[in-house]
Amino acid sequence: MYSSISAGNDVLAPTGYEVFAAMLALIAIGVFISALVSLARDAKALTNRETVLWLLLVVFVPLVGPAAWLVTSRRYRRKPAVQ
Template sequence: MGPNPLLPAGYDIVWSVVSFAILALVVVALVSISRSAKLLTSTQALTWTLVAIFVPMLGPIAWLAIGRRAARLSSSPVAASDASD
C-alpha cells in the first residue's frame, strides 16, 4: 500500500509554514509602518509599505531592523536639535 493521498507530504507542510510565516511578517511590518506613519514623511511611508509588500522576506525584515529605528531617531528631540545646529 502506498502513501495516503489525503495526508500532505512533508514539503507541503514546510511550504505552508514558511508561507504563513512570511505572511505574518508582512502583516506585522505593515502594522508597524502604519503606527510609525506620524514619524515618517508620506514618501517614506509609501516607500516602506511598497518594499514590505513587494520584497516579501527582506522588506519586512529591513523595516523591523532598520526602518523603525531610523524613524524613531529622526523624530527624537536630540536629533531635531542636532539638525538645527
C-alpha cells in the first residue's frame, strides 16, 4: 500500500514558505488597517475628493496604496499651534 506520508514528514506542520506567506499577510493586514485609521484621522485636513481618492487607492491597490498613504500622509497631519 502506498502512503503519501513518509517517515518523519508531518503534513500538518507548516513549511517555511507557508510561515513566510502567513507573516507577509499579517504585515499587509496591519499596514492596511493602520492606513485606514490614519486616513480617517487626517480626513479633516483633506478635501472630500482627496479623501475618496486616497480611500480608493488604499482599498483597491494592496500594499502599494496603504504604503503610499503612510509615506505621504505626514504633510496632511495637523501641526500644533504655536502661541
